[in-house]
Amino acid sequence: MATNPTTRKPATEAEENAEAVPETAEARTERARRAPDVAGPPLGDGDEPVTLILSHHLRINGADYLPGAKIRVSPDYARSLRGQGYVART
Structure with a gap:
């Protein structure tokens, strides 16, 4: 059985002294403006979100969406x- 001869590297001083920086209200609003509430992959630059009505049950990123x-x-x-047939005909 092979063993790994490497040892863990000691933490650098910067990592030891790093503190959690609280997110500011401006950063939250900027993030919300850039990424509206969309399911699935994020929007590309300049893309507007498309609203769909589902015809089948779909799970996206751990969230369940029922038909309709x-x-x-x-x-x-x-x-x-x-193309996969998940969108209802309207």
Whole structure:
């Protein structure tokens, strides 16, 4: 049985002295402005989210969406879901 001869490297001084920096309100609002509540992959630069109505149960990133649910997704992901038959005909 082989063993790993390497040892753990000691933590650097910067890592030891690092403190958690609280997120400011401006940073939260900027992040919310950049990434609206979309399911699936994030939006690309300049993309607007697309609203879809699902025809089948779908789980995206651990969240369950039932048939008939309206979700907002990126245009590329919407195209993929339409091709796979997850979008209801309206």
